Amino acid sequence: MALTPSTMLELGTRMPEFDLPAAGGGRVSSADLGGAPAVLVMFLSNHCPYVQHIRGGLAALGRDYRDRGLKIVAVCSNDVESYPDDSPEMMRREADEHGYVFPYLHDADQSVAKAFEAACTPDLFLFDASRRLVYRGQFDGARPRNDVPVTGSDIRAAADAVLAGRAVPANQIPSAGCNIKWKPGNEPNYASS
Numbered sequence: 001m002a003l004t005p006s007t008m009l010e011l012g013t014r015m016p017e018f019d020l021p022a023a024g025g026g027r028v029s030s031a032d033l034g035g036a037p038a039v040l041v042m043f044l045s046n047h048c049p050y051v052q053h054i055r056g057g058l059a060a061l062g063r064d065y066r067d068r069g070l071k072i073v074a075v076c077s078n079d080v081e082s083y084p085d086d087s088p089e090m091m092r093r094e095a096d097e098h099g100y101v102f103p104y105l106h107d108a109d110q111s112v113a114k115a116f117e118a119a120c121t122p123d124l125f126l127f128d129a130s131r132r133l134v135y136r137g138q139f140d141g142a143r144p145r146n147d148v149p150v151t152g153s154d155i156r157a158a159a160d161a162v163l164a165g166r167a168v169p170a171n172q173i174p175s176a177g178c179n180i181k182w183k184p185g186n187e188p189n190y191a192s193s
Contacts, residue, residue, distance in 0.1 A: 006123045011134065015131040047085040050143065059101070061156065073103050092104070135155070137154060
């Protein structure tokens with residue numbers, strides 16, 4: 001398994017706008033999230049072992065924060081031509097089988113991943129009420145083949161701080177996982193940003 005770290009987009013960055021189809025039907029846009037005190041955008045992949053390792057924790061996070069004001073959306077930006085396990089049909093199956101209560105969105109042209117400078121799966125971006133980035137980093141320290149329990153401790157601490165009106169510490173550990181599977185010729189160059 002090749003390990004790709006997140007780009008660690010600059011804190012304070014405004015949340016990019018998006019409007020994407022949901023695997024379960026309909027569409028979800030950034031405008032639909034208005035009024036929430038916090039928004040978490042997670043880039044996931046069905047076939048990535050790093051996401052598979054924490055998917056129970058992702059489902060628990062969604063259930064635990066559903067009524068606390070945190071809006072969560074997941075996005076899959078992988079090239080489905082080369083990775084059919086990440087197709088919208090398979091995304092819907094993944095969400096149903098693992099109990100995701102948040103929308104799972106399909107970024108077919110990969111423009112949303114580029115706007116967020118997402119690099120890996122999982123890649124997490126937490127925004128406050130003014131839609132400024134306050135956390136980007138790991139779900140927790142759990143990885144395939146390590147003994148760290150899957151708790152979501154890092155993202156939960158950040159979400160709890162935002163929901164309580166406290167600052168999120170700027171010392172954050174990058175997420176790491178599978179690289180986003182870019183379409184041929186569509187690879188981003190984040191180094192210049």
